[in-house]
Amino acid sequence: MSEEIRLMKGNEAIAHAAVRYGVDGYFGYPITPQSEILETLTELRPWETTGMVVLQAESEVAAINMVYGGAGAGKKVMTSSSSPGVSLKQEGISYIAGAELPCLIVNVMRGGPGLGTIQPSQADYFQTTKGGGHGDYRLIALAPSSVQEMVDFVGLGLDLAFKYNNPAIILADGVIGQMMEKVVLPKQQIRRTEEEIRKECPWAITGKTADRKRNVITSLELDPERMEQNNIRFQAKYRTIEENEVRYEELYCEDAEYIAVAFGSSARICLKAVEIAREQGIKLGLLRPITLWPFPTKIIKEYAEKVKGFLSVELNAGQMVEDIRLSVNGRTAVEHYGRMGGIVFSPEEIVEALKEKLIKE
Amino acid sequence: MKQEIIIAGFGGQGVLSMGKILAYSGLMEGKEVSWMPSYGPEQRGGTANVTVILSDDRISSPVLNSFDIAVVLNQPSMDKFESKVKPGGILIFDGYGIHKVPTRTDIHVYRIDAMDIAAGMADAKAFNMIILGGLLKISPMVKLENVLLGLKKSLPERHHKLIPMNEQAILKGMESVVKL
Amino acid sequence: MITAEEIIKPENLVYTKPKLMNDTHMHYCPGCSHGVVHKLVAEVVEEMGMEEKTIGVSPVGCAVFAYNYIDIDWVEAAHGRAPAVATAVKRLSPDKMVFTYQGDGDLAAIGTAETIHACNRGENIVIIFINNAIYGMTGGQMAPTTLEGMKTSTCPFGRDVKLNGYPLKISNLIAQLDGACYVTRQSVQTSPAIKKAKKALRQAFENSMAGKGTSLVEFVSTCSSGWKMTPVQSNKWMEENMFPFYPLGDLKNE
Numbered sequence: 177m178s179e180e181i182r183l184m185k186g187n188e189a190i191a192h193a194a195v196r197y198g199v200d201g202y203f204g205y206p207i208t209p210q211s212e213i214l215e216t217l218t219e220l221r222p223w224e225t226t227g228m229v230v231l232q233a234e235s236e237v238a239a240i241n242m243v244y245g246g247a248g249a250g251k252k253v254m255t256s257s258s259s260p261g262v263s264l265k266q267e268g269i270s271y272i273a274g275a276e277l278p279c280l281i282v283n284v285m286r287g288g289p290g291l292g293t294i295q296p297s298q299a300d301y302f303q304t305t306k307g308g309g310h311g312d313y314r315l316i317a318l319a320p321s322s323v324q325e326m327v328d329f330v331g332l333g334l335d336l337a338f339k340y341n342n343p344a345i346i347l348a349d350g351v352i353g354q355m356m357e358k359v360v361l362p363k364q365q366i367r368r369t370e371e372e373i374r375k376e377c378p379w380a381i382t383g384k385t386a387d388r389k390r391n392v393i394t395s396l397e398l399d400p401e402r403m404e405q406n407n408i409r410f411q412a413k414y415r416t417i418e419e420n421e422v423r424y425e426e427l428y429c430e431d432a433e434y435i436a437v438a439f440g441s442s443a444r445i446c447l448k449a450v451e452i453a454r455e456q457g458i459k460l461g462l463l464r465p466i467t468l469w470p471f472p473t474k475i476i477k478e479y480a481e482k483v484k485g486f487l488s489v490e491l492n493a494g495q496m497v498e499d500i501r502l503s504v505n506g507r508t509a510v511e512h513y514g515r516m517g518g519i520v521f522s523p524e525e526i527v528e529a530l531k532e533k534l535i536k537e
Numbered sequence: 538m539k540q541e542i543i544i545a546g547f548g549g550q551g552v553l554s555m556g557k558i559l560a561y562s563g564l565m566e567g568k569e570v571s572w573m574p575s576y577g578p579e580q581r582g583g584t585a586n587v588t589v590i591l592s593d594d595r596i597s598s599p600v601l602n603s604f605d606i607a608v609v610l611n612q613p614s615m616d617k618f619e620s621k622v623k624p625g626g627i628l629i630f631d632g633y634g635i636h637k638v639p640t641r642t643d644i645h646v647y648r649i650d651a652m653d654i655a656a657g658m659a660d661a662k663a664f665n666m667i668i669l670g671g672l673l674k675i676s677p678m679v680k681l682e683n684v685l686l687g688l689k690k691s692l693p694e695r696h697h698k699l700i701p702m703n704e705q706a707i708l709k710g711m712e713s714v715v716k717l
Numbered sequence: 718m719i720t721a722e723e724i725i726k727p728e729n730l731v732y733t734k735p736k737l738m739n740d741t742h743m744h745y746c747p748g749c750s751h752g753v754v755h756k757l758v759a760e761v762v763e764e765m766g767m768e769e770k771t772i773g774v775s776p777v778g779c780a781v782f783a784y785n786y787i788d789i790d791w792v793e794a795a796h797g798r799a800p801a802v803a804t805a806v807k808r809l810s811p812d813k814m815v816f817t818y819q820g821d822g823d824l825a826a827i828g829t830a831e832t833i834h835a836c837n838r839g840e841n842i843v844i845i846f847i848n849n850a851i852y853g854m855t856g857g858q859m860a861p862t863t864l865e866g867m868k869t870s871t872c873p874f875g876r877d878v879k880l881n882g883y884p885l886k887i888s889n890l891i892a893q894l895d896g897a898c899y900v901t902r903q904s905v906q907t908s909p910a911i912k913k914a915k916k917a918l919r920q921a922f923e924n925s926m927a928g929k930g931t932s933l934v935e936f937v938s939t940c941s942s943g944w945k946m947t948p949v950q951s952n953k954w955m956e957e958n959m960f961p962f963y964p965l966g967d968l969k970n971e
Contacts, residue, residue: 183564183572183690201809229808234834238801241794241831245774245802248792251809271795355599356557356572358564370810381790381806383769383813392784394793441600448598522602 177364186326186352189359190256190282191216193330194228198365199280200251201229203242207261208294209350210284214256226367236261240268240281247277248393250373250380252334256282258350259300260291262308269343270309274395276410278337280330281315281345284353287518295518296350298440301495304347305469312407314414316344316421317468319439323357325466331362338376340417347468349491351441351520423466424475428454432461434534435479436526437500438489439465446489448523453530460530468496476503485509485534489526492516509534538593540678541601545586545618546610546631551665554691555608556587558669561687562679563591573599584613591678608672612636629671629714638717647675649714655706663706670710681707735759737768741785748948750847750938751780753905754818754914758845759787761919762814767926771814772806774799776828778820779853797828800835803842807925814926816843821862822852825887832887839896839930843921846888846933849940850959857943861885864962869943884962888935892968898930900968904937904960906952917967929971937963 177196184192190213194202204214214232222228229246233239239255246253257265262283272279283304287297304317316336318329326348333344374382384390397403425443428450429435438446443464453460463479465472476486485508488497494512501510513529515521542559546552553574563570573588588604590596607618609630615637622628624643633652651667673679679687684707688700737759745751762771768789775783777796784791794802799817807815824832824846835842851869852858858871862884866875876884892900899921903914914936921932937959939951946954 181564183561183570201805203805229805231804231808233801234830237798238804238831238834241798241801242805244794244798245792245805246809248802249772249806249809251805253805253809267795268798275793351573351600354574356560356570357596357599358570381772381792382810383772384788384790385769390784390788391790392793393791394784396781396793444596445598445600448601451597520600522600523598524602 177361179363180361182359182361183356184323184359185212185354185356186320186323186348187212187284187354188216189323189326190330190346191220192361193327194254195220195222195226196362196364197331197334198226198252198367199228199254199330199334200367201231201242201246201253203231203233203239203246203253203255205233205236205239205257205261207236207258209286209296209353210256210258210282212353213282226364228367236264237268240265240272243279243281244268244272244275244277247272247279248275248381250377250382252368254280254282254330254334256284258284258286259288259297262300262303266303266309269315270311270313271395272343273309273313273315274311275393276341277343277393278334278341279343280333280337281343283345283347285347285349287516293518294350296441296491296520297516297518298349298442298491299493299495299516300347301468301490301492304345305471305499313410314342314417314469316340316342316417317347318344319347319466319468320352321440321443321464323352323355324359326352327359327361336421340413342413342417347440349441350518418470421467422470422472422474424472425464425466426475427462427464429461429463429479431459433459433484434487434530435461435463435483436487436489436530437463437465437476437496439468439496441520442489442491445521445523446526449489449526449530452523453527456527458527458530458535465496471499471503473499473503476500477505477507480504480507483508485511487526487530487534488512489521490514491520540591540606540676541604542589542591542606542608543586543601543604543618543621544589544608544610545584545614548585550585550610551662552585552610553587555665555669556589557691558684558687559589559591559679561691562684563687565683565686565690566679568592569594569596571596571599584611586614606672606676608668609635610668615639627675629668629675631668646717647671647714648717649710651710651713654709654713658706658709660702663702666703666706667710667713670707671714673707674711674714735763737763737788738786739788743786744782745779746942748939748941748951749779750849750905750936753911754845754847754936754938755783755786757905757911757915757918758816758818761915761922762789765814765919765922767814767922770812771816772810774803774806774815774817776817776819776823778823780818780820780847781854783818797823797826798831799823799828800831800840800842800844804835804838804840807840807842811841814922816845816922816925818845819847820853821846821848821850821860825861825885829887833891833894836891836897836931836933837894839898841925841928842931843925844931844933845918846935847938848935848963849938849943850884851940851943853940853943857940861887864958867958886963888933888968891933896930897933897969898971899924899932900935901933901970902935902937902963902965902968904955904965906939906955935963937965
């Protein structure tokens, strides 16, 4: 399959991208608002074309542990779910991080806590960027704000996961999952051969041959001194990722007096708010973190010297705002505006919040 | 050029698929497009709406609070969206099921009796295509040929035989829309 | 002085451990069944010539360190999730011979869903199930398989079925599933039993490579430490108390 322009939902885009980027296995469990991912994959029947395995697991717990097994075998594997299901996966994600395995997780967020609602939300920012499961670990977190990025980040997420032997997560939400936009699907990549996997992932459980020691995938180390060494190694890796992999987008920031910081669907809505604000003569800019971890701390710190204030715009009670405040470190005002529980703000609301919280004339 | 459109009615009226065809038509015309549905239980019998944006430039928010055009197909949607049409904007409604006619004078209001026409055409499924015809007559944002291409793209192959009927419904809609 | 090398000559050997068993000092208690079952696994894999194709999935429980003893590639699963892990490994690498090695707590309590669904899908894997009716690693707590009246640290007055429910015959349950082709209950307390158990294990592994579905081999086992008995007493207690409730033999062989 060559490059192709299509109109599709964010969820469908994830499925198509998985096949096109040569994913070896997808393991999922239905949950709104992301069930189209599994549905689309089963309709595409990639096991007949690329040989990709698609399996509906008995639970989110089983699905993430299938990902753990597949990743241990050096395969390109992924799972997807929505907030309550991702909570169930956290134990497995911690094991994957602890065993230093590459994989891709997709969370199409909905409102919580608990069973909550099926409407869009961004309330899993803390869960995604601050751990989620137990232990000191990090996920490389990508926040798509268009259907095209749903496609692109499947490729990017897997590349980063394999580059650092670390799980990556696409943190999307119901808006991005359910909306349709124009997308360019990449050319079909060929799945790696067993030989290539043995070469690229010498640590993988590919079957012990006479020329090497047995490979063991585990996160267990009962000797605390060695376990501390493992942790030190993880942390060094995380610092390298923080150094190299920060991604963000700046829009109308050059002359901005105020900057809205928003990710995912909120960033799209904020961009409209920027247009409205500028029509009213307010110099508002938009800074969109693409990686939520590593967080774009440096650029925010730089702008903190120039602007009158930041407005963190999130579909939650104020989560990313904490990272903005840490970056700004008191240099300028930082406020938060959010809606919760599945309510999505309008661009006009954001402009009003900006005026009320920061401009205060 | 940018058109921000809300289409709202009951689930089952073809609201989402009409939006989809419009979005596909925009795609065929080389425009940037977005299609954002209300999703969830309301799809299954309650009210349903979809925001469609066609634009020559990058689309910012797929979620909007004010619209250039509102296509309203039942009273609850009228109650919700009449006030959200931008001044100078367009509101099109189906006469069937609307008992409170819009009162705003700063917008252009059109009526199309698509339900009656569809009944006359002996195909209730043509309903949303009649509405689409009316919309395109008032605001010719995409060429008819691209709508037909869009239909082809959005309909599964087995339904392609229905395209001529859909074209007829669109033309019928174009003839039938009236300004209030 | 005679050195070990002078005594241990190939012509003097009457018994040797399988090559796949390495020299790592085992952490299992004296009298534990794990050591014997490990050896059987190693022997069968070796005899089938599948050393380079076998992937083991170790559990959380006493056998968590199984990967330290058998020289094949291993993945250590989260508690109860071994069948899910094995599912993916086998589906993504169908040429591999994949097995899980799980205890009763892992397989029949926390991992019940994974066990049942892997078997129900008929995954072409082998599930090796050590049933010693107790949680060994955590120090002798009640397991789903603990017998009625049996004392453990969390049922110190004996398992009361009114309070804790009945001991779970999970293998009988699995035998009902269409995806499971072979379900058998074995033991390793005597030489004849070991011989029989090895045969069963070999059949299970062969089934997995023949794509016949899931094979489950339960080993009714002892836990001398948990049961607070000597190895000899344990074997006797197992024969007298475990075997009547968990009778040995094939539950299903298709």
